[in-house]
Amino acid sequence: xxxxxxxxxxxxxxxxxxxxxxxxxxxxxxxxxxxxxxxxxxxxxxxxxxxxxxxxxxxxxxxxxxxxxxxxxxxxxxxxxxxxxxxxxxxxxxxxxxxxxxxxxxxxxxxxxxxxxxxxxxxxxxxxxxxxxxxxxxxxxxxxxxxxxxxxxxxxxxxxxxxxxxxxxxxxxxxxxxxxxxxxxxxxxxxxxxxxxxxxxxxxxxxxxxxxxxxxxxxxxxxxxxxxxxxxxxxxxxxxxxxxxxxxxxxxxxxxxxxxxxxxxxxxxxxxxxxxxxxxxxxxxxxxxxxxxxxxxxxxxxxxxxxxxxxxxxxxxxxxxxxxxxxxxxxxxxxxxxxxxxxxxxxxxxxxxxxxxxxxxxxxxxxxxxxxxxxxxxxxxxxxxxxxxxxxxxxxxxxxxxxxxxxxxxxxxxxxxxxxxxxxxxxxxxxxxxxxxxxxxxxxxxxxxxxxxxxxxxxxxxxxxxxxxxxxxxxxxxxxxxxxxxx
Numbered sequence: 001x002x003x004x005x006x007x008x009x010x011x012x013x014x015x016x017x018x019x020x021x022x023x024x025x026x027x028x029x030x031x032x033x034x035x036x037x038x039x040x041x042x043x044x045x046x047x048x049x050x051x052x053x054x055x056x057x058x059x060x061x062x063x064x065x066x067x068x069x070x071x072x073x074x075x076x077x078x079x080x081x082x083x084x085x086x087x088x089x090x091x092x093x094x095x096x097x098x099x100x101x102x103x104x105x106x107x108x109x110x111x112x113x114x115x116x117x118x119x120x121x122x123x124x125x126x127x128x129x130x131x132x133x134x135x136x137x138x139x140x141x142x143x144x145x146x147x148x149x150x151x152x153x154x155x156x157x158x159x160x161x162x163x164x165x166x167x168x169x170x171x172x173x174x175x176x177x178x179x180x181x182x183x184x185x186x187x188x189x190x191x192x193x194x195x196x197x198x199x200x201x202x203x204x205x206x207x208x209x210x211x212x213x214x215x216x217x218x219x220x221x222x223x224x225x226x227x228x229x230x231x232x233x234x235x236x237x238x239x240x241x242x243x244x245x246x247x248x249x250x251x252x253x254x255x256x257x258x259x260x261x262x263x264x265x266x267x268x269x270x271x272x273x274x275x276x277x278x279x280x281x282x283x284x285x286x287x288x289x290x291x292x293x294x295x296x297x298x299x300x301x302x303x304x305x306x307x308x309x310x311x312x313x314x315x316x317x318x319x320x321x322x323x324x325x326x327x328x329x330x331x332x333x334x335x336x337x338x339x340x341x342x343x344x345x346x347x348x349x350x351x352x353x354x355x356x357x358x359x360x361x362x363x364x365x366x367x368x369x370x371x372x373x374x375x376x377x378x379x380x381x382x383x384x385x386x387x388x389x390x391x392x393x394x395x396x397x398x399x400x401x402x403x404x405x406x407x408x409x410x411x412x413x414x415x416x417x418x419x420x421x422x423x424x425x426x427x428x429x430x431x432x433x434x435x436x437x438x439x440x441x442x443x444x445x446x447x448x449x450x451x452x453x454x455x456x457x458x459x460x461x462x463x464x465x466x467x468x469x470x471x472x473x474x475x476x477x478x479x480x481x482x483x484x485x486x487x
Contacts, residue, residue, distance in 0.1 A: 009096045012052060016073045020055060020099075023065055028056045028105065039080060039100055042088045043147075044347075044354075046411070047441060049092035051078070054100040060180060060188070060219040066101065067217065068186035076471045077101045079213040081124060081155030084147040086356065087440025089159065089212050089476050098474060101217065103154050109133050110220065117225040118177060118194050123154025123218045130223075139225040142169040142261075146340035154218045160210035162436035164262045164339070167391040169226075171436065172209060178222035179205045184215070184467040194222045207462070212438050213473040215466050232261070233303035234296045234332035235311055238289030238322040242365035242390070245293050248319060249391055252295070252310055259306060262296040265390040269383065270342050277348035278341045281334070285322050293390075294339050296332075342387055343396075351407040352400040353418045359431030361393040368395065371425050375399050378421060379414065394435035397422060423450060439477045447477075 008014065021029045030036065031053045040049050055077075057063045070077055076098035080090045092098045103124035110120040114137040121130060127141075127148040134141045145151065145163040155161075157179065162171045169175065177194035191205050208215055239245050242265060249263050268290050274281050285292075295311075297303045304325060314320035326332035346352050359367050372384040381402030388395035399418050401410045423433045427450050439447050448456060459478040463470075470480065 009052060011097050012075055012099070013073060016069060016075060017053060019069055020053065020066065023069070024055060024057060024062065028058060028062065030054050030056075036100065039083055039102065040092065042086075042091045043084050044086060044088075047088035047091040049078075049094050049098075050096035051092045051098060051100045052096055054102055056102045056105045058105045060106075060182070063101070063103075063106075063217055063219050064182045064186060064188055067182045067184070070099065071184065071186050071469070071471060074469055074471070075099060076474045077217070078473055079103065079154075079158070079217050081152030081158075082126070082147065082150035084151045084155065085159070085440055086354070086437040087434075087442040089438050089440030089473075090155070091441070093475060103152060103217075103219070106219065107152075112137055112139075112225075114139055114225075116194075118222055119225055120178075120192060120220065120222045121153050122220055123152060123157070125153045127151050127153065127156065134225050135228065138228045140228050141175070141223060142226055143172065143175060146343070153221050153223070157209055157218055157221050158211060158213050159438040160436070162389070162392070162394065164264060164389065166389055166394070166436075167263055168258075168261050173206065175224050176205065176209055176221055177224055179208055179218055180220035181208055181216040181218045184469070184472050189216065192220055192222050210438070212440065212477045214463060214477045215472060217472075229298050231301045231303045232296060232298045232332075233307045234294070234326040234335055235307050236284035236324050236326075236335050237293040237295060237311060237314075237320055238285050238287070239291040239293060239319075240289075240321060241291060242368045244319055245291060245390055246361070246365050248293065248314055251314070251319075252297070252307075255310055256297075256299075256306060259297045259299050259303065260295070260391075261298050262294065262389075263391045264294040264339050264388065265395070266292040266294060266339060266342070266387045267385040268292065269385050270345075270387050271338065273345040273349050274338050274341050277345040278337075281338055281341065284324055284335055284338075287322060289321050294335055339387075346398060346400065350401055350403070351405055351410045352398045353411070353415045353422075355397040355399075355419065355422050355426075355433070356394070356435050356437040357397055357422070357426045357431055357433055358392075358394040358435035359426060359429040361391065363429055364390060364393055364395065367425075367429050367431075368397075371397065371422065374425065375418070375421065379418060382418075393431075419446065441475050444475070444477070444479070 036054045078092040078098045079101045106122040106124040108122045112119040142165045143163045160172050178192040180192045181189045252260050297307045311323045368386045375384040384399045386395040386397040
């Protein structure tokens with residue numbers, strides 16, 4: 001039952017609430033606003049919503065029953081996994097007109113096969129738990145990111161997440177073999193069978209991947225596994241410029257393309273913020289450098305010698321300023337902790353406007369430098385820099401506020417203007433304003449402003465056909481032309 005002290009949104013009837021409460025029981029239904037409160041704000045703390053109840057089903061059957069009921073009553077659902085969206089993609093509307101549908105109780109490993117290199121999991125399974133399950137059968141799932149301890153497989157699939165191994169393995173779209181989902185009308189799409197060849201018309205699996213929950217609720221996923229790493233090496237390299245970093249990457253790929261698993265570019269100012277704000281971190285190199293690369297190579301037994309030899313060649317011809325190889329797994333983890341802590345360190349240092357963008361790889365080094373210079377000149381007192389996955393053309397371009405700026409005031413007054421300017425630069429360079437985090441609600445207006453009309457028209461047509469009531473994650477990714485955005 002809904003707490004009578006709460007004001008019921010006009011579109012949600014007490015009858016529906018009673019039906020959902022009876023369906024899910026006390027473990028799966030709550031209207032306790034204290035229990036719901038942590039799930040009403042996005043990871044960055046920029047978007048805040050309201051919801052009269054949170055639904056936590058334990059099975060696909062329960063998800064299907066929920067969607068059928070809410071569809072009849074015309075009540076929107078906002079699906080949530082780990083609530084780690086960087087664009088407000090899992091935050092409910094501020095008017096309380098939607099219910100949160102949490103998949104976190106659905107966290108089972110349904111099956112895993114080392115022979116077939118396939119794992120089938122519930123949508124609510126935590127990424128790090130999948131890593132552990134794969135390791136137990138001498139396999140690996142090669143997608144990792146800083147939020148691996150809370151991000152869920154369903155959320156990662158819904159946003160087509162990338163991470164640090166995209167260079168070798170691609171995004172979730174490359175790793176997902178099949179999907180089970182409940183569509184907006186309550187029907188079930190059973191596409192978990194990992195068929196290598198299936199030519200039965202439109203590929204609904206790929207339609208749901210990256211749809212951000214706007215076309216249905218993903219409840220299960222079949223995933224590709226790979227043999228466990230037999231040998232790996234991690235190096236930290238000091239460099240003069242992003243251009244030198246790209247030259248180094250191309251040399252490594254030319255020597256052994258299948259060995260380079262990750263190549264992360266980190267500016268000196270981002271490293272400085274991590275060292276200042278993240279306890280227990282230390283610089284891998286003795287001297288300061290303008291730029292740094294974190295490189296990971298894998299092989300059947302000679303990863304360290306390969307990486308050491310190639311970096312030594314770079315030192316000899318002046319391409320590399322300094323470098324060190326991790327002596328053991330502990331040191332390698334320490335290197336990676338620096339990379340994964342950049343966003344946390346920036347939050348601790350003060351307000352910043354973050355952008356997840358991509359441009360063609362060959363253009364990325366010049367873009368990183370010129371865009372930063374342009375933004376700092378246009379907004380005096382700010383500092384701008386980019387870090388991330390150089391090899392796939394995706395970096396996180398951040399503009400940090402002047403010292404002493406109030407976070408809320410600065411974001412309100414400057415955030416939108418800064419993002420528009422950055423996005424204009426990205427589009428002029430032939431890039432995308434969303435490389436891996438999705439559109440969510442944060443980039444919805446910018447997406448409509450900058451995307452080509454054909455793309456927007458197609459997305460609206462698909463949304464209108466599958467979800468004509470607009471009940472699936474309203475106000476995210478795409479809105480029909482006749483509707484206003486839900487705040």
